[in-house]
Amino acid sequence: MSQTGKFFRARNVPRATLRRLRVIPSYFFLVWRWSMWLYAFIVIVFSQPSYIDTPAVNYKSMATLLLTITFIETLIVTLYAPVLQIVFPRLLSSASRQRKEQEQLERLHQQAEDDAEILPPFMQTRNHYWNIAIYSADVIICGLIMYYSGPFSNPPFGLGSPFYRYGMSTVFAAAAAFRYRGGLIAALGYDLFALLGMFVHAPGAVPYTPNAVDVVGSLIDTPILAILVAYLSNLLENYARSKRLERENARTQAALVHIGETLLKSTGDRQELLQRSIKPIQNGRFDRLTIVLIDLQQHEDAPVGVGTTQSNMITCTETALPSEQLPHDSESLLQKVLRSRQKFMSFEPLENEHSGIARLYLPLHKDGHIQLVLAAESIRMTPFRPQHEKFLTIAGTQLLVALENIRLAEQTVQLAADAERGRIARDIHDGIAQLTYMLSLQAETCEAQAQRIIEASEEDAELLAPLAERLGKMVTISKQALWETRNYMFSLKPLMSGTTTLTQMLSNQLREFQAISDLPTHLTVEGSDASYEEQRLRSRRYAQIGTTFFRIVQEALTNAYKHAHATRLDVYLRYQSDHIEVDICDNGRGLPTPASNDPQQAIEEPHILSGHGMGGMRERTTELGGDFSVLSPATGGTTIRASIPL
Template identity: 80%
Template sequence: MMQTRKFFRAKHIPRSTLRRLRVIPSYFFLVWRWSMWLYALVVIVFTHPSYIDTNTVKYGSMAALLLVITFIETLIVTLYAPVLQILFPRLLAGSMRRTREQGQLRNQQADEEGETELLPPFAQTRNHYWNTAIYGMDVIICGLVMYYSGPFSNPPFGLGSPFYRYGMSTVFAAAAAFRYQGGLLAALGYDLFALLGLFVHAPGATNYAPNAVDIVGSLVDTPIVAILVAYLSNLLENYARSKRQERENARTQAALVHIGEALLQSSGDRQELLQRSIKSIQRGRFDRLTIALIDLSRDEEHAIRVPLYLAPMLTCQETALPSSQLPDDSTQLIQKVLQTKQKLLTFESIGSENRGIARLYLLLRKDDHVQLVLGAESLRMTPFTMQHEKFLTIAGTQLLVALDNIRLAEQTVQLAADAERGRIAREIHDGIAQLTYMLSLQAETCEAQAQRIIEASEEDAELIAPLAERLGKMVTISKQALWETRNYMFSLKPLMSGTTTLTQMLSNQLREFEAISDIPTQLHIEGSNDMYDASRLHTRRYAQIGTTFFRIVQEALTNAYKHAEATRLDVTIRYQPRSIEVDICDNGCGFPILPMQDAQQAHAELHILSGHGIGGMYERATELGGHFEILPQPGGGTIVRAGIPF
C-alpha cells in the first residue's frame, strides 16, 4: 500500500503540485459550485410548488433550461480551472492545448523559482480587462439564473431561489481572485439581481408581501461570504509568500555554498575560475548564463581613457537550450550595457505565445571601474524579478572577490620577484660589474704602458708589439663583458620609477654606452612629452612603453657594437599626439633588409638570422600594439625603427 501511494505521488502528482494544492482556493470553488448545482437539482426534482398547479409544464421547462445552462457553465469553468490543469494535464486537447501548455509553463516557472502560486478559480489571461470581463459575465449569468428561478419557491426572489447558493459561488470566485474589492463588487452585482426580483417579479411569480427577514437574508449573505473568502485568501497568500521567501532563501544559500566551493576549488587561473563558477551560478535557475570579465590587468590606467567597451574581455557562457529557442546575442548586449553603463532588464515576447525571453545583464564595479558583466536569459512567462537580480549581484560579488584575490596573489608574486631581481642586480653591480670594470681599467693601463715602451725603444718594439695587440683585444673583450654585465643588471631592476622620463632614461643609457664602447652617440628629440597630460605620464602604459623602448635600444646598441663595426650611433625620439617612435641609426656594415609586409614571415626570418635578439625586439613592440622594422640607410648602415601608440 505504501509503495502504491509513493508511485502515485511520484508519477501522477508531483510534489510541487501537491504543495500548490494546499494553498489553492480554486478547488473549494469547484466543490461549492458542483455541490450547489446538485442541491438545486434535488430541490427542483423533489419539491413541487403547490401554488403553481396551473403552470406545472411551464415550471418544468424553465427549471430544465436553467439546469442545463448552469451545468454547461459549471462544466466550462471546471475544464478551464487551473486546478484541473494541474491535476490532469493530459485531459485537455485540441483548442485547449495551448492553454494547458501555458499553464504548464507557468507551473514550471513557479517550480524553478521555488514559488507557491495561488491560482484563482478561473483561468487567467495576460489582459486584466479580459479577466474582469470573465468574472463579470459569471456574475451576470448567476444573477439571471437566480432571478428567473425565484418563482420556483417562496419568496420569489433571492434566497427563495434554488440557485441562490449556487450563484453565491461567483462571489467566492471574485473574492478569491481580486480580494475585498472584487468580492464586494461581485456581491453588490449579485444583490442587484435579488433586488430586481423583489421589485420586478420574474415571470411566473405569485403575489408576495415583502418582509424584512427575506430581504435582509437575500442581501447580507453574499457580502459576508465575500469578506470571509477575501480574508482567507489573504491569509493563504501571506502564508504562500512566507513559504516562498523561506524556500528562496534556502535555495539561494545552497547556491551560494556551491559557488563558494567552486571558487575555493579553483586555481589561480581566471579562465578556470570562470568555468567553474558559471555552472554553479546557473544551476537550473537560468537557461543561459554569460560571464564577461573586463580584463584591465594589463593596463588599468590606460583603459580609463579609452571607451570601456574596447577593453579586452574574457567571456564564458553556459547554455541549457538550443539556439533556435534562445538566440545568442549576448556579445552585443554586453557591449550595449558597457556603453550605457546601466543594467539591462528586458522581456521579449515570442510571437503570439504567452511567454517570452527574459534578459538581465548586470554591471559589477570595483573602484568605479566595471570589471564584470553577468548576463542571464530564460524562457519565462514574466520578466526577471528583484530576487534574480539580488542573487546575481551576490554571486557576482563573490566572483569579483575571488578574482581580486587572484590579482593580489599575482601582484604579491610579482613584488617578490621584483625584490629578488633587485637584490641580484645589486649583487651584480657591487660584484661582477665592479670586477669587470677594474679588469677593463687594468687592461687599458697595460695597453697604454706597452704602447709607450714601443714608442720609446725600437729594440723592444718587435717583442712588445704582439703583447700590445693582445692587450688591445683584452680591452675590447673586457668592455664587451662590462656592457653585457650592465645589460643584465638593467634587465633585472626596474627602469622607470618616480619622475624619470623616457628622454632621461635613454639619455643615461646612451651616455653609459658611449663611455664603455668609445663609440660616439647622440640623442635627437623631435617634439616633447609635455604635449601629454601629466596624468598620462604617470600611468602604467607610459612605464610599459619606456621599458619596451629601453630594451629595444639596448639590443640595437649591442648588435651595433658587436656586429656592425659602427663608428657612430644616432638615436631619435619622436613624440607624436597618438604614438611615440624611436629610431636607432648606425653607419656600420648594414643588415640584410627583410620585407616587412608580412609580419609573421618577417618575424620568422628575423629569428633565423639573428636568434632571439631582433625577434625579441619585434615581439616587444607588437605586444603593445606597435610596429617594428629594419631599414637601410642611404649612406650605408641600418635604421632600427619602433613605434608604439600612446
C-alpha cells in the same frame, strides 16, 4: 498503492506545502460551485413549487434550462481552472502539440512555484481587461440565473432562489483574484440582480410584499463573503510568500555554500575557475547562464565597451535547453551592457502565450570598470524577480573576490620575482660589474704604459708591440663585457618605476652607453609626455610601452656597437597624440646583403643579448599592437623604427 494513487501522483498533484497553499482558493471555489449546483438540483427536483404562477411559465422547462446552463458554465469554468491544469496537465492538449508542449508547460509550472502568487479560481490571461471581462461575465450569468430562478421559492428574489448560494461563488472567485476591491464590486453587481428581482419580479413570480428579514438576508451575505474570502486570500498569500521566501533563502544559502566550496577548490587559472563555478550558479535556476570575464589589463585605458572584443574576454556558458528553444543573441546584448554600464532585463512573450524568454544581464564593476557580466536566460511564465538579481549579485561578488585573490597571488609572485631579480641585479652590480670595471681600468692602464715605453725606447718597441696590441684587445673585450653586464642588470631590475619618465630612462641609457663604448650618442625628443593625461601616464600600458622601447634601444645599441662599426648613434623619440615612435640611427656599414630572396633573412641577426636579435625587437613591438621596420637610408647606416599606439 492503489491505481488511483499512482494516477494522481504521476500527474503531479500538488503535494508540497507551498503548492497546496497556492491552489486552496481554486479548490474551495470548485467545491463550492459544484456543491451548490447539486443543492439547487435537489431543491428543484424534489420540492414542489407553491409560489410560482404555473400558467405564466412552464416550471419544468425553466428549471431544466437553468440547470443545463449552470451545469455547462460550471463545467467550462472547471475545465479551464488552473488547478485542473496542474492535476491533469495533458487533459486539454491538442493532438498537434501534445507531449512536447505539455512537458514544457509542466516544467514551467514547476519553475513558476517560486514566482506565482495564489492561483485565482479562473485561468487568467496576460491582458488585465480580458480578466475583468471574464469575471464580470460570470457575475452577470450568475445574477441572471438567480433572478430567473427566484419564483421557484419564497421570497421570489435573492435568498429565495435555489441558485442564490450557487451564484455567490462568483463573489468568491472575484475576491480570491482581485481581493477586497474586486470582491466588493462583484458583490455589489450580484446584489443588483437581487434588487432587480425584489422590485421587478421575474416571470412566474406571485405577488409578494418584501420584509426587512428577506431584504437584509438577500443583500448582506455577498459583501460579508467577499470580505471574508479576500481576508483569507491575503492571509494565504502572505503565508505562502513567507514560506516561499524561507525556502528561497534556504536554497540561496545552500547554493552560495556550494559556490564557496567550489571557489575554495579552484586553482589559479581564471578559465578553470569560471568553468567550475558556473554549474553551481546555473543549476536549477536558469535555463542558460553565461559568465563573461573582461580582462581589464588589455583595455583599461579605453572607455568601457570600446575595444572590448572576444580576444580580451573569457566566456563560459552552461545551458539546459537546446538553442532552437532558447535563441542565443548574447553578443549584441553584452555589447549593449558594456556601453551603458547598466543591467539589462527583458521579457519576450512566446507565440503560445504560456511563457516567454526572460533575460537578465548583470554587470559587476571593479575600479570603475566592468570586470564581470552574468547573463541569465530562461523560458518562464514571468520575468525574473528581484531575488534572482540578488542571487546573481552575491554569486558574482564571490566570484570577483576569488578572481581578485588570483590576481593578488599573481601579483605576489611577480613582486617576489621582481625582488629576486633586483637582488641579483645588485649582486651583479656590486660584484661582477665592479670587477669587470676594475679589469677594464687595469687593462687601459697597462696599454697606456706599454705605449709610453714603446714611444720612449725604440729598442723595446719591437718586443712590446705585440703586448700592446693584446692589451688593446683586452680593453675592448673588457668594455664589451662591462656593457653586456650592465645590460643584464637592466634586464633584471624594473625600469619605469616611481616618477621616472620614458625620456629620462632613455637619456640615462644613452649616457651610460656612451661612457662605456666611447661612441658619441645623441637623443632628440619631439613633443613631451606632459601632453598626456595623468591617468594614462600611470597606466600599466604606458609602463609596458616604456619597457618595450628601453629593450628595443638596448638591443639596437648593442648590435651597432658589436657589428655595425658605427662612429655615431642618434636616437629620436617622438610623442604623438595617439602613439609613441622611436628611431635608432647609426652611420655604420649597414645591413648585410641577403644571400637569398627572403627579406626576413636580411634582418635576422645572430643571437645577441636577448637571444632573438631583430626578431626579438619585432616581437616586442607587435605584442603591443605596434609597427616595426628596419630601414637603410641613402646616406648609409641603419635605422631601426618602432611605433606603438597608446
